[in-house]
Amino acid sequence: MNWILITISQLLFTIFLYLMGSVFFGAAMVPGLALLTKVWQTSSDFVPLARFFAIGFTLAAGYFLFGLTLVLLVGLFRTILGLRLKEGTYPMFSGEALKWAFISSLYLMINYTFIDFILLTPFANLLFRLLGAKLGKNVQFNSKYVFDASLLEIGDNSVIGGGAIINGHIVERGKLILRKVKIGNNVLIGSHATIMPGCEIGDKAIIAASSVLLKDTKVEPRDVWFGLPAESLREKKRREIRGEGTQEGTPDKI
Numbered sequence: 001m002n003w004i005l006i007t008i009s010q011l012l013f014t015i016f017l018y019l020m021g022s023v024f025f026g027a028a029m030v031p032g033l034a035l036l037t038k039v040w041q042t043s044s045d046f047v048p049l050a051r052f053f054a055i056g057f058t059l060a061a062g063y064f065l066f067g068l069t070l071v072l073l074v075g076l077f078r079t080i081l082g083l084r085l086k087e088g089t090y091p092m093f094s095g096e097a098l099k100w101a102f103i104s105s106l107y108l109m110i111n112y113t114f115i116d117f118i119l120l121t122p123f124a125n126l127l128f129r130l131l132g133a134k135l136g137k138n139v140q141f142n143s144k145y146v147f148d149a150s151l152l153e154i155g156d157n158s159v160i161g162g163g164a165i166i167n168g169h170i171v172e173r174g175k176l177i178l179r180k181v182k183i184g185n186n187v188l189i190g191s192h193a194t195i196m197p198g199c200e201i202g203d204k205a206i207i208a209a210s211s212v213l214l215k216d217t218k219v220e221p222r223d224v225w226f227g228l229p230a231e232s233l234r235e236k237k238r239r240e241i242r243g244e245g246t247q248e249g250t251p252d253k254i
Contacts, residue, residue, distance in 0.1 A: 006093065013098070017105050024077075024109060028070035032062025067114030071123065074106045075130020084132050084150040085168065090176045097176045100169060104147065107131060115144040128152070136185065151178060155185035155203065163192040170197050170215060179215065193230075 039058040043051045083103050090096040110127065118124045124141040132150030140159045146152070148168030160166065166189070170177050179198035183189070187201050190209035195201075199213050202221030207213055211230040219225055224233040 009093070013101070017102070020105070021109055024070060024073055024106075028066045028073055029062075031069055032059075032065040035065065036062055064117070067110075067117060068123065070110055070114060071118070071127050071130070074110060075127060078103065078106060078131060085148055085178050087151070087178050087180060090178070092171070092174055092176055094176075096178070100148075100176060100178065103131075103150070107147065107149070111144050119144065148178070148181075151180045151197075152183075153180065154183045155187070157185060158183055158187040158189070160189045161191040161193065161209065164189045165192075165194040167195065168197050177215075184221065 036055070036058050039054050043054045046054060083099065085100055085103065086096065088096065115124070115127070118127065119142050120140060125135055125139055128141065128146065128149045129135055133152040133154065135154050136156035136158070138157045139154050142162045143160050143164045143166075145163065145165040146160060147166065151168030152166065154160075166181055168178060168181055170179075177197060181195055181197065182200045183195075184201055184203035184205065186204045188206045189195065189201075190207055190211065192210045193207045194212045195207065196213060196215040196217070198216035199219070200217075201207065201213075201219040202223065204222045205219045206224045207219070207230065208224065208226035210228070211226050212228045213219070213225060213230045217225075217230070219232070220234065225231065226233060
C-alpha cells in the first residue's frame with residue numbers, strides 16, 4: 001500500500017507543479033500579448049509586407065519580454081516567500097525534500113525556456129541572485145546547469161565555463177543531501193566540469209575542463225584540479241618529488 005500512496009502523492013505534486021507553471025507562464029506572457037495586441041490594431045492600415053514584419057518583430061520581442069518577465073516573477077516569488085534550502089540530510093519524502101523539488105521546478109521553468117539567451121549577461125547574475133545565490137562582482141555564468149542557487153556562494157571575477165555543472169544536492173541511499181558550494185575569487189571552472197555538493201574552492205584555483213570534483217572536496221587557493229575523479233596537480237607533483245608515483249588510474253599528464 002505504501003507504494004500506492006507514494007505514487008498518488010507524486011502524481012498530485014506533479015499536477016500542482018503543472019498548475020504553478022501555468023500560472024507563471026501565463027503571467028509572463030501578459031506583456032508580450034499586450035504589445036502584440038497593440039501592434040495588431042495599429043498596423044491594420046499597413047501594406048501587407050510591412051504589417052507582417054511588424055507582427056513578426058513583435059512576436060520575437062514578445063518572447064524576450066516573456067523570458068525577462070519570467071525571471072523577475074520567479075525570483076520575486078522566491079524572495080517574497082523566503083524559500084531557501086538548508087544544509088542537511090533528509091528523507092526523499094520529507095518537507096525539505098518537497099521544498100527542494102519545488103524550488104528546483106521554479107528554476108527549471110527558466111532553464112528550459114529562456115536561460116540560453118541570458119548567459120554571460122548581467123541578467124544571469126540577476127537570476128541567480130534572485131534565486132538566493134551570494135555572488136561577488138563580475139561573476140560570469142556560461143552554463144545553465146547551475147542548480148540549488150540558495151546553496152551557492154561565488155567570489156569576485158570567477159568564471160563558470162560552458163556546460164559546467166554545479167550541484168548543491170545529491171541523492172544517496174534514499175536520502176537527499178544538501179550542502180553549500182563555495183567558490184572563491186578569480187576561480188575558473190572549466191567547460192563541462194562537475195562540482196558536487198560541499199565543495200570549497202579557494203581563490204585563483206582552476207578546475208580543468210570535464211573534471212569531476214567529488215562532494216566535500218576542499219581545493220586550496222591557486223591549485224589546479226583535473227581528472228575523473230579530480231585530483232590536485234599540486235599534490236601530484238609533491239608525490240612525484242617524494243618518489244611515490246601517481247595514484248592508480250591517474251593520468252601522468254593534463
